[in-house]
Amino acid sequence: AQSVAQPEDQVNVAEGNPLTVKCTYSVSGNPYLFWYVQYPNRGLQFLLKYITGDNLVKGSYGFEAEFNKSQTSFHLKKPSALVSDSALYFCAVRGEGGSYIPTFGRGTSLIVHP
């Protein structure tokens, strides 16, 4: 069975500082990995995905994520946080073949302080 862990319920960072939101996964075969962001009373918005290729993936709004196969991790990063980045972030994984069912993590609340 596939699973996703987001070990931090909340991440606090000062505006202008780098941010990291952690995600580890478990899946059979090669993973397809995704990050989504959810603002209050809104649906999820796609940020970036890893399918294959370069381990560093660049996405929307200056976010990037690093795929690490040996550590089964896909941490979300941004060099300089903005107050407007404050939101709920979800990591998701799908297996390479067969199942279309994605598994989402519980989410990490990112709070960027002015």
Add this chain to the structure above:
Amino acid sequence: DAGVTQSPTHLIKTRGQQVTLRCSPKSGHDTVSWYQQALGQGPQFIFQYYEEEERQRGNFPDRFSGHQFPNYSSELNVNALLLGDSALYLCASSLAGGNSYNEQFFGPGTRLTVL
């Protein structure tokens, strides 16, 4: 492009009642998935529709059913509502048969409250 739209925005029902939620996918998308997001949790996959058929289903009881129409829009029906069905219901659409590596585009959700 209107993106994924859902209706209604909010809904209040009582236990035992039935509810129908509606979703229109992003233009050009042929696959619709439904998720339940309880407070403080990540989205849980209910089922996915492609070519008007349920292609895959998550761990939800038969009280949850759906339909996809020829224009790719979709409905989620929940019968015999329970208090535990209170949640945000999200619809997501994707392209090209919903291949595993295609990202999904989510609607704003329908907030269902069961009293």
